[in-house]
Amino acid sequence: MKEPFVSILMGSDSDFPIMESTVEVLEAFDVRYELRVRSAHRTPEATGEYVRNAVDRGCALFIAAAGMAAHLAGSVAAMTVRPVIGVPIDAGPLRGEDALLSTVQMPGGIPVASVAIGKAGAKNAGYLAVQILSLSHPDLAAALAAERERNAAAILERSDRLQEKLADRTKS
Known part of the structure; x- marks a missing residue:
């Protein structure tokens, strides 16, 4: 079987500063990915060709921003039965609300x-991709669980430090 990978598609190269968060998550978990600029409106034939080819080469899921x-995202979903995660980019006069509605309102x-609009959504798209892959890769599930534990410990540690600062403040 071909090693699975995640395909990240962006409507424009100007989306990369946001989608870099997706890349960082996938790299942190050592998940293979490809990143391409494809447009549902400007390059529909190239988009379809890429999606079909990616599936043939082992693409496990698509992230479309x-x-x-x-x-x-909807165009990609119409071309494959692989999972598709849509990331609405916070662009234009509506700051991404139009992109959110376009992404979520599928037949x-x-x-x-x-996922959420913008950088938080891009980051969560990466995590959701890793979670999907973890269903058949126990090592990824273990890595996700370990990261969640580290994050929880860090939050509690910061909370304790804050409480200590506040206690010192009231003593003065």
Whole structure:
């Protein structure tokens, strides 16, 4: 079997500063990925060719990011039965709200998992991709669990330090 990878598609290269968060998460978990610029409107044939080819080469799931009339995730979902995660980019006069609605309003039978608008959504798309892959890769599930434990410990430690600072303040 081919080693699975995640395909990250962006409607424009200007989306990369946001989607870099997805890349960082995938790299942190040593998950293979490809990153391409494809547009649902400007390069529909190239988008379809890429999606079909990626599936043939072992793509496990797609992350599609676009702003404004964000049809990329829906277009990709129409071409494959692999999971598709849509990332609405915070662009244009509506700051991503239009992209969110374009991403989430899919007809029954053509699902797109949608995450938050912008950088937080891009980061969560990476984590969701790792979670999906972890269903068949126990090492990823263990790595996710370990990271969550480290994050929880760090929050508690910062909370304790804050409480100590506040206690010192009241003593003065």
